[in-house]
Amino acid sequence: MFDLTGKTALVTGASGGIGGAIARALHAAGATVGLSGTREAPLQDLAADLGDRAHVLPCNLSDRAEVDGLIKTATAAMGGVDILVNNAGITRDNLFMRMGDDDWDSVLEVNLTSTMRLSKTAIRPMMKARWGRIVNITSVVGATGNAGQANYAAAKAGMVGLSKSLAQEVATRGITVNCVAPGFIATAMTDKLDDDRKAAINSQIPAARMGTPEEIAAAVLYLASEEAGYVTGTTLHVNGGMAMS
């Protein structure tokens, strides 16, 4: 099951913990992977680790010209983009009353607008091929909201609305568009939290632990697979039982 041999996959934010795990999982299933991110060094390390079928494609998602060129670069490197994983995201947390326009604009631009622009370019050849997978990585806070993250939660909820609408438009063309919404995931970012803070977070999670990047990657692999062809417009929540809806 979940064999991606012969498929090409572009993963944004592949320099991060979750993005790296997604790239590894798709690659392990046989896909050729395009690793995108702003920091080139970790992408090169990951590509070296993966060996064959891995391409480093640096891109700054806050630069629209770079975003518009990414699918073209990825297609030149891999021969196409069958699977697009919009994983890259940034946060600029602040109380809403103190949130500046820049905090709002930059988070919406990188998290939501780049998803729209990359999807728009990638979907043309997918329509022609009558096959495609778009997986957008959102967040539990897109469903629940989170104090201090009005911009981030709005962007993530926006990705859900975008995905559902696009899913309806292209469903007859063999293209699925879905979201994976991680809860608290153990990454370099959460490693910095002190033990009390970690315990406080875990107490809110029925599974009583943070998730792993590999657990997010497994959900992405499923939605990218042939087997998930009848699943579209949905959000797969991977959060240890937080925020059941």
Next chain:
Amino acid sequence: MSDVADRVRKIVVEHLGVEEGKVVEGASFIDDLGADSLDTVELVMAFEEEFGIEIPDDAAETIQTFGDAVKFINDAG
């Protein structure tokens, strides 16, 4: 002219699965040939590829009939 019309007709017949005789000058892709809105987007993509031209979104919206398509492509070429 006839060459462009023949090539456009071939694309329309293949994509929409309609009889060649129905693809006449004033035939509307949506009203007469059974296309949905996404089909019209795909037809424009196919025209772009066949003729090596770029059809901007606002121009694409004006291409409603077989005749519109042939005229646009002739004017573009």
